[in-house]
Amino acid sequence: MGFLLSQLKNISFTRKLYYLILLLSIKLVLVVGALAWVSWLGQQEARQEQSVQELNETIWDSVSRLQALNSTVHQYILHHQTADRLWVEQNLPLLQNAFTRLQGEGLLRSSSAHLQESLQTYSYRIRAVFRYMEQYGLTPEEGLQGEMRADIHRVEHLVNDVPEWEVQLLLIRRNEKDFMLRMNMEYGTAVKEQAEALLAAIVASQDPNREEMEQRLREYQDNFQQLVTLSLNMRDSIAALPRLWGAVAEHIATLRDEMQKLRTAERVRYEQATQRLTWVLTMGLILILLVTGALLSAIFYGNILK
Numbered sequence: 001m002g003f004l005l006s007q008l009k010n011i012s013f014t015r016k017l018y019y020l021i022l023l024l025s026i027k028l029v030l031v032v033g034a035l036a037w038v039s040w041l042g043q044q045e046a047r048q049e050q051s052v053q054e055l056n057e058t059i060w061d062s063v064s065r066l067q068a069l070n071s072t073v074h075q076y077i078l079h080h081q082t083a084d085r086l087w088v089e090q091n092l093p094l095l096q097n098a099f100t101r102l103q104g105e106g107l108l109r110s111s112s113a114h115l116q117e118s119l120q121t122y123s124y125r126i127r128a129v130f131r132y133m134e135q136y137g138l139t140p141e142e143g144l145q146g147e148m149r150a151d152i153h154r155v156e157h158l159v160n161d162v163p164e165w166e167v168q169l170l171l172i173r174r175n176e177k178d179f180m181l182r183m184n185m186e187y188g189t190a191v192k193e194q195a196e197a198l199l200a201a202i203v204a205s206q207d208p209n210r211e212e213m214e215q216r217l218r219e220y221q222d223n224f225q226q227l228v229t230l231s232l233n234m235r236d237s238i239a240a241l242p243r244l245w246g247a248v249a250e251h252i253a254t255l256r257d258e259m260q261k262l263r264t265a266e267r268v269r270y271e272q273a274t275q276r277l278t279w280v281l282t283m284g285l286i287l288i289l290l291v292t293g294a295l296l297s298a299i300f301y302g303n304i305l306k
Contacts, residue, residue: 132234
């Protein structure tokens with residue numbers, strides 16, 4: 001400071017005044033620039049915060065719809081309401097697209113990709129269950145159920161008071177219902193054996209309706225074999241849904257954690273930028289104040305000596 005004052009003694013009063021005005025101007029520019037920088041940082045932070053908030057809302061909305069979808073799938077399996085199936089089919093691609101877009105977010109890219117992968121597997125199994133259910137028949141009059149029902153009812157109608165055949169038909173229907181209820185192959189095998197025994201008896205008979213009964217019974221056998229395969233596939237697919245949903249739920253939890261980290265990282269970044277700006281501004285103002293003080297001292301000191 002003393003060295004600076006000794007150097008300023010040799011400078012004319014006009015030049016000292018010029019330097020003082022220059023420093024004050026620099027100080028003003030620095031303050032205005034700092035304020036503008038703070039304002040710009042604030043706007044950037046507001047835009048970034050809005051973007052993060054919108055992203056967070058997108059995630060929560062998608063997660064809520066995903067949970068509703070899982071519940072609706074189970075409702076459809078239990079109650080076979082067409083509206084539930086349509087809602088699931090409409091929302092599945094929307095959810096997949098939503099999580100695909102999230103893969104563009106840096107911090108969320110990995111967790112979004114894993115969630116998207118598990119959701120695709122879950123969606124594939126849901127569609128398989130729906131397809132199996134439609135082929136199986138949502139009511140006793142639809143699908144394979146309906147075809148089997150029509151065939152066996154026709155055979156029952158054509159049987160002309162043959163007690164042995166009526167008993168065999170009764171056993172076939174009973175084991176059929178037990179299989180459909182329990183998915184136990186013991187009942188499926190019983191249906192096959194009883195249908196073959198009845199078919200052999202019909203073929204060997206001289207019944208006037210023999211040919212139609214044979215045709216209908218053979219169609220029933222074919223449809224029942226398809227239903228057995230379909231039932232087992234449907235059972236396995238439905239049983240797999242909770243496990244697949246567990247994987248989806250696990251990745252949802254990870255995505256939520258990553259989202260929280262993203263919000264925290266944005267706040268830390270803004271705070272660090274603000275701290276750096278504050279430090280630079282403070283150091284600049286201290287330096288300008290020191291030089292300004294030296295100039296003022298030199299001006300007044302020089303005037304007093306004169």
